[in-house]
Amino acid sequence: xxxxxxxxxxxxxxxxxxxxxxxxxxxxxxxxxxxxxxxxxxxxxxxxxxxxxxxxxxxxxxxxxxxxxxxxxxxxxxxxxxxxxxxxxxxxxxxxxxxxxxxxxxxxxxxxxxxxxxxxxxxxxxxxxxxxxxxxxxxxxxxxxxxxxxxxxxxxxxxxxxxxxxxxxxxxxxxxxxxxxxxxxxxxxxxxxxxxxxxxxxxxxxxxxxxxxxxxxxxxxxxxxxxxxxxxxxxxxxxxxxxxxxxxxxxxxxxxxxxxxxxxxxxxxxxxxxxxxxxxxxxxxxxxxxxxxxxxxxxxxxxxxxxxxxxxxxxxx
Amino acid sequence: xxxxxxxxxxxxxxxxxxxxxxxxxxxxxxxxxxxxxxxxxxxxxxxxxxxxxxxxxxxxxxxxxxxxxxxxxxxxxxxxxxxxxxxxxxxxxxxxxxxxxxxxxxxxxxxxxxxxxxxxxxxxxxxxxxxxxxxxxxxxxxxxxxxxxxxxxxxxxxxxxxxxxxxxxxxxxxxxxxxxxxxxxxxxxxxxxxxxxxxxxxxxxxxxxxxxxxxxxxxxxxxxxxxxxxxxxxxxxxxxxxxxxxxxxxxxxxxxxxxxxxxxxx
Numbered sequence: 109x110x111x112x113x114x115x116x117x118x119x120x121x122x123x124x125x126x127x128x129x130x131x132x133x134x135x136x137x138x139x140x141x142x143x144x145x146x147x148x149x150x151x152x153x154x155x156x157x158x159x160x161x162x163x164x165x166x167x168x169x170x171x172x173x174x175x176x177x178x179x180x181x182x183x184x185x186x187x188x189x190x191x192x193x194x195x196x197x198x199x200x201x202x203x204x205x206x207x208x209x210x211x212x213x214x215x216x217x218x219x220x221x222x223x224x225x226x227x228x229x230x231x232x233x234x235x236x237x238x239x240x241x242x243x244x245x246x247x248x249x250x251x252x253x254x255x256x257x258x259x260x261x262x263x264x265x266x267x268x269x270x271x272x273x274x275x276x277x278x279x280x281x282x283x284x285x286x287x288x289x290x291x292x293x294x295x296x297x298x299x300x301x302x303x304x305x306x307x308x309x310x311x312x313x314x315x316x317x318x319x320x321x322x323x324x325x326x327x328x329x330x331x332x333x334x335x336x337x338x339x340x341x342x343x344x345x346x347x348x349x350x351x352x353x354x355x356x357x358x359x360x361x362x363x364x365x366x367x368x369x370x371x372x373x374x375x376x377x378x379x380x381x382x383x384x385x386x387x388x389x390x391x392x393x394x395x396x397x398x399x400x401x402x403x404x405x406x407x408x409x410x411x412x413x414x415x416x417x418x419x420x421x422x423x424x425x
Numbered sequence: 426x427x428x429x430x431x432x433x434x435x436x437x438x439x440x441x442x443x444x445x446x447x448x449x450x451x452x453x454x455x456x457x458x459x460x461x462x463x464x465x466x467x468x469x470x471x472x473x474x475x476x477x478x479x480x481x482x483x484x485x486x487x488x489x490x491x492x493x494x495x496x497x498x499x500x501x502x503x504x505x506x507x508x509x510x511x512x513x514x515x516x517x518x519x520x521x522x523x524x525x526x527x528x529x530x531x532x533x534x535x536x537x538x539x540x541x542x543x544x545x546x547x548x549x550x551x552x553x554x555x556x557x558x559x560x561x562x563x564x565x566x567x568x569x570x571x572x573x574x575x576x577x578x579x580x581x582x583x584x585x586x587x588x589x590x591x592x593x594x595x596x597x598x599x600x601x602x603x604x605x606x607x608x609x610x611x612x613x614x615x616x617x618x619x620x621x622x623x624x625x626x627x628x629x630x631x632x633x634x635x636x637x638x639x640x641x642x643x644x645x646x647x648x649x650x651x652x653x654x655x656x657x658x659x660x661x662x663x664x665x666x667x668x669x670x671x672x673x674x675x676x677x678x679x680x681x682x683x684x685x686x687x688x689x690x691x
Contacts, residue, residue: 139555163551163586171544171578178548181484181534182556186548201538202575206545210527210535 109325111300111333112284112318120276120312121219123255125150127262128187132157135266137183141176143169143190148278149219151189169194173202173214180212185266188214192221192275193234196241207271208244214272215265216241221251221275222362223390223407224312224400233395239367241273242340248272248293249340251361251369253314255283257337260291268293275311277362279400282315296343298350302332305418306350306357310336310369312409313360313388319411324418331418339369344376351377356384356421360414362404365389384424386417426469431634434502435465439663439690441498441508447683449494449514451523455660455673457495459598459631460487460565463656464499466637467563471644477505477530483560484549486534488542489567489596490524496532497521505531540573542566543593547583550591550651561644565594569601572610577622584623589645593624593653596631598660600671616655624653631656663690 131138132154139161140154146164155162165172169190176186188195195218196203207214223233242249248268252258258276265272299314300321309317314335321331332350336343351357357377359370370387377383390407404410426434438461446452467485468474474482487496494514501508506529513519520528524537536542542564553560566576583591595615603609612618619626625646629636637656646652660674661667664686667676678686 160555165582166578166585168575168578168581170540170575171547171582174541174544174575174579175548175551175582177534177541178545178550179552180548181545182549182552184552202541202544205535205538206541 109322111321114282114284116283117280118255118283119278119280120252120255120258121148121278122150123252123258124217124219124262124276125153127259129153129157130263131266132161135185137185138187138266139163139179139184140187140189141165141172143167143172143194145190148191149189169199170202173199174206176214177206177210177212180214186214187217189217191232192218192237193232196237196273197234200240204244208247211246211270213269215274216272217262217274219276220278222277222312223395223403223409224277224279224362226400226403227397229397230394235364235390235395236367237275238339238361238363238369242372246271247340248338250274250293250338251311252276252337253311253335254281254285256285256287256289257291260289261337264291264293277312281312284315294338294341294343296346297335297337298332298346299335300331300333302330303353304329304331305422306332306334306354307360307414307418308334308336308347308357308369308373309360310339312362316409316411317360317414320414320418323411323415329418329422336369339372342372342376347373347376348380351381351383356425358386358388358414358417358421360388362409363389365391384421386421388414388417428635428638431465431469431638434469435462435634436690438465438495438498438502440687442494443678443683443686445494445498445511445514447678448512450677451515452494452677453491453674454676454678455600455667456489456492456567456596458662458664458667459658459660460492460596461495462632462634462637463565463594463596464495466634466641468499468503470638471641472563481560484533484546484562486536486542486546486564487525488536488539488564489570490536493523493525496525500529500531503531539567539570540575543576543579546591547579547588550583550588551586553590554588561590561592563592563594565596567601568595568597568599568606568612569609571595571612571615580619580622580624583651587649588651589647589649591651592644593651595653595655596658597655598658600660600669600674602671602674604671619653623650625650626653626655628655628657631658632662665689
């Protein structure tokens, strides 16, 4: 059976673009910056509506973060945008000192996170960005799962006073969450209730986890699927409640296992109630060139591997 | 404030900086003495800061954060916090730490890691332009700091956006922690470099109060262009045994050395 259906597939970055277009009309304090990737970040709508609130920085990401900090000090709500690799790893010191340590109200919004930009290969596929950002004190880290949720998250973070990292991607993926949903930072969403295993997924892996739950159900296994769109602050309550019932779990993310969502969950559980846990993520490797689907299969970021890991977790109960 | 009064202020500030660093047993003595005349003229002649949180205030961010003791002395003198509080400098739980933080009234941003200040100031200046505000934004950069690539990104940006409400100031004492700029990483020809990035540049003696006042009074040097002041300074200025000696970058005077320094500044 299908737990969720969808009518269209869209890229999450377009959800970001739609959210920005909304903000151009509804929040005069929001300004947008981009390091020469307007098309990739889907900023055309924002720029069309509010050209005076858009600042091209050129391919100079360090300066873009500093400019954003300065705009935030002056009371603006800057959205600094580029690819995830160049918006996090490349400019870590700028983010650390001028955004996180200074507590400036900067939103770092990055597309092309993870493996799924495909053909461009490892230089453009960052798999460490969640870890880098979640380590910074005060930084909120969000990885929404589809177009609608990305749009909602984009709008919601403007209301949060403080630094935020919002990551999304390029491939078209099923749009299965409600249109015009309200996005609550730090509030996990229980998508499928189950009693045998908990699957905690973020970003593109949420849909794969739903598919995995369908396959597991055919085997008579009831998986609970929870969408952890906010990696930091982590919804500890939702996680603890679920594992208290299922007694085993899988984390699933398009990111290194080191430093990712799974790490955060494991850290929580080892201090409270350690259950058998399996990790779906990239295992200490850089990405490579290929079609997104090929790469997701090779690196085990798909429904089949989630099923396998779920069965393993259950067997370890 | 008159030129004579400003000159007296510089003397007083120098003594206070030395006493502060001696008391805390830590600080960037050479750089503080190098920028103190710049800070003096900025805070007592140029900047309009009715109070630290006044929205209409001009903004100053010290990009070379390590010379923070000079800024502490000047901000205390502005009455932003009691000078007495500085006795806790560097102590456990004191807000007065070795680099600027926003916790201190009058400090706009956390700095310390180099190459951040110019970008932040450019962002601030851009926001002021968009808001049609007449706020002016100033930063002091270290000469060693100019090797940071982000400064040159900010240079391009500020010229591109015609931020003539922005003023960069180079504390050009020609020495950095490892030695002479020329040996560590040559800056010259710095004036031509900055001009070629689209800024309007003037060179001054960074310890000549009259010259500094006259130069700041000419801002912006050209409409539609950000301004840059290359202030030729002396590391450790005012204390004979510190002047132009790189080891005073992070040196703390002994009791005898302090006594001699204060005598020279009397």
